[in-house]
Amino acid sequence: MNIKKIGVFTSGGDAPGMNAAIRAVVRTAKYKGLEVTGIYRGYEGMMEADFVEMSRRSVSSIIQKGGTILKSARCLAFKTREGRQLAYDNLKKHGIDALVAIGGDGTFTGAHLFSQEFDIPVMCIPGTIDNDLYGTDYTLGYDTANNTVIEAIDKIRDTASSHSRVFFIEVMGRDSGCIALNAGVGGGAEAILLPEIDSGIDTLLEELSFAEEREKSSMIVVIAEGDQNGGAYNVAKRVKEKFGHFDIKVSILGHLQRGGAPSSFDRVLATRMGYNAVKELLKGNTRATVGLRGTEIITTPLEEALHSKEFKLDEELLEIANIMNK
Template sequence: MKNVTKIGVFTSGGDAPGMNAAIRAVVRTAIYENLEVVGIYRGYQGMIDGDFIPMNRRTVSSIIQKGGTVLKSARCLEFRTPEGRKIAYENIKAQGIDALVAIGGDGTFTGAKLFSEEYDIPVMCIPGTIDNDLYGSDYTLGYDTANNTVIEAIDKIRDTASSHSRVFFVEVMGRDSGCIALNAGVGGGAESILLPEVETGLEELIQELELAETREKSSMIVIIAEGDQNGGAYEVAKKVKEKLTHLDIKVSILGHLQRGGAPSSFDRVLATRMGYKAVHELINGNSCATVGMRGTTIITTPLAEALSKKEFKLDEELLEIANIMNK
């Protein structure tokens, strides 16, 4: 493998709080190691369009606290084709880029692996997604911040639910992962939590709500991950209302507000550690891998392994705790 002299860094896929902190860490670590850094706007699309910007310490000043991504993000169907990847390769070679740091989710990882294998470009990935659904890391960038955002929303919804003796069905992000729903549900004191990974029938949910009523609970919160098999918050609320007609039921879809906002302290530190690790792994000759956190240690996992395995990230003990706290 050639010595790395110029790194290209980009973000791709859905944005997540902490991406800017990761960009900052990559840039400042690379400069400290006497490497050049180029920012690539709009991920793989910018690679194809030749949308590059030289980066220095000043270009990443005062971004550690910002949500979103200063390098922007985009979906790119063209990069899925051999012709598109060839254009992208020619553009990065013209810039003198000889290694890449990709920040994003599984789609970003898939593109990075394919590109690295086709053109022998060293690539390190940093997991950035609020869903916390990637193999190779206990936590992904943005997950902690999204949890805090959801809990803050639940607290506010609880106030109005209590004032009007209502039952709120709150839908959170998580098409395939119930991590946000479970953790925010426990942290927010929800009466019931519906998850994609755990089958909860509507009859069971109705029994839980009836039990809560017998304990004279005048207001209740039900957290539903968007990928729950019962069909989402509106569908669940409709079916429950048909059975428990006396309940005053409302639905709140938190949506994309979960992706925004300043990253938490945890996400800022995690992003900084991951960015630092990614640059040093490239310098040391590692490639086609993702940075991750296991316990308190920053490690790497080959992309082939990270993409081929699915990790069940719901804490079994926390599931039991949620069941006990709901009763």
């Protein structure tokens, strides 16, 4: 595998730490004597040849920035054979020999198929605040998003306590309850609703009744947006029907969770992942994702990461959340 030029891009939802990963890929590649091309707007930009040559200077002062300097987009056209052929032709025209893809499950799926069809080396870096990808203990942006949510919970609890209110706080996580679970435990929530667990509204009502019996004048309920009870507003409505005397408020944190400067943890993790993505490509490793297991950076074949295993919530943390809420 003779790699001379690497293309790097971000795709799907943005996550804090993506810029730090771009920086690490560019500077590691340049140190190894390679050229680097930045691909704007992910697969969409690949199909439109929206490329920029990158140097060490082009990634200066971005490690602390949220979002992604290469922009991101979701591209339905890349799902077609014709779209992928166009993307490949553009890569070949510009002499791009290998790819580093930064993103989530959809990004990984596209990279795996693309690499299989055109035999182009690819290494993936997990960048998503949901922390729901197999092959790594932590994805880029997850730690920062958790810190953002916990800070919001702390501030909301101040006003909840002042007015004896029950707050329903909805966090991101259509299919994954990682943020809700971790931030709920870290923020001392009285109840946590997750998409992976069909706890039902009756269980929540019991938990709130128990909290009221202990004379708690204010309560926090954290809800993942994909919760099976229909989201924060629907849950709040159902609770109000049972507890008419509760002063109920709903707060949807939304895309606030994706923004902001990455935490120290995410900056270091992104740098380690970017460095190792280039290193693994030069070793001949391809169609894989870099990840963190314990304190070690590892690689996992994309086939395994996408199809062989199902990501699951931390069972111990689920039990801890249950005990802390009692």
